[in-house]
Amino acid sequence: MEYLDIEHEGRTLRGVLHLPVGPAAAVPAVALCHGFGGNRAEFGYTFVRLAERLAERGVAAYRFDFAGCGDSDGDFDELTVSDQVAQVGAVLAALAAHPAVDPDRLSLMGMSLGGLTAQLAAARHPVRSLTLWAPAAAAVSMDEEAAKRRADAIAAAGYDDFGGLPVRRPFVDDAATIDAFADAAPYPGPVLLAVGTEDFVLGSELLDRYWGTYGDRLDLHVFDGVGHGFETVAARERLVELSAAFTAQHA
Template sequence: MELLDIAHRGRTLRGALHLPSDKDAPVPAVVLCHGFGGNRAEFGYTFVRAAAALAAQGIAAFRFDFAGCGDSDGEFDDLTVSDQVAQTVAVLDAVGAHPAVDADRLSLLGMSLGGLTASLAAPHRPVRSLVLWAPAALAVAMTEEGAKRRAAAIAEHGYDDFGGLPIRRPFVDDAARIDPFADAAAYTGPVLLAVGADDFVLENGVLDRYRDAYADRLDLHLFAGVGHGFETVPARERLVELSAAFAARHA
């Protein structure tokens, strides 16, 4: 593993590049996008495990902290989905420029808000495959009731308290300009979608809308008995195994 810093709009995005030890360069690579308020290790160090599984398949993996998260520069208060998409595109370009990586064989993997981000970034570059773990489409496609509650909280406090982290007006204004399904549908490659059967992201026909967006390019896996964080050891082991195998098939 080597640490790799990437400059983006006056900020340094900090990450870790895992390279296979038994493959000659250049190798394919997957960029991993963490969820809201997370970091490049992800829940239960699942991104660390996924990177190791990818490297074992002969694929490099780059885990990075979005601006304002983990060790990267920036303020969390400035978070918007569009900015994270721009960061992801810049990271794809930087990873593709690494001498050990084949720039024509890049893929994306994202969890939750990182999954939404990855789905929106994928159409901007010739991405080989896309792996989505519980993508948070509802972050930008809230119900009318949820949107009103969030607006009221921001009006009163200046932010909406989401699990102890603030969501501020720029996030909401940016989200209003995004259609998470129509925008994602511009990506024409293969997609793995993994979701816990008890996950709140299944509200409002989300799976049907992803089926419509990706059609026969979608490989859907529903995990029984778990929610948004795939909260059992077997579920997380299966998640990593499925994702690495999918990326390897399409590398």
């Protein structure tokens, strides 16, 4: 594992690159995109475990903190999806330039808002595979009632309190410019999508839209009895193993 910092628009994105042990030949790599308010370890250290599992399979994995999160520079209040997508572009460019990485064999994965970010970035960059854990398409596809509640909260307090973290006007204004599915549709490769049956973020209507966007390229895995964070030891182990195997298969 090596520390790898990436510069993007005057900010330093801080992360770590897990490299396979073995011959010096360039290897495939995947960037791991954490969720809203998270960091490069993700819930239950699942990104650490996934990165280690990938390295065992000969795939490098880069865990990084988005701007304003974890150890990276930036102001969390300025978070927008479009900015995160641009950061992923900088990450992919840095991975492609790394001497241990094969620039033609890059992949993306993401959790929740990082999943939405990854699916949008995959449509803009040549990546081999896309892994989505409970992607938060709802963040830019809110129904009318939820959007009004958020707008009223921002008008009253300057932010919407989402699990103890502020969602501010720049995030909402940016979200209005994004279509989570039309903007993701140009990505032509395989997609693994994992979701819990009790997930409050990714409902059945959004699952239908993922099917409509990716069709038979979508490899859907439904986890019974867990919610947005895949909250059991067994579910998280299955999640990590499925994702490592899928990424390595398509690397």
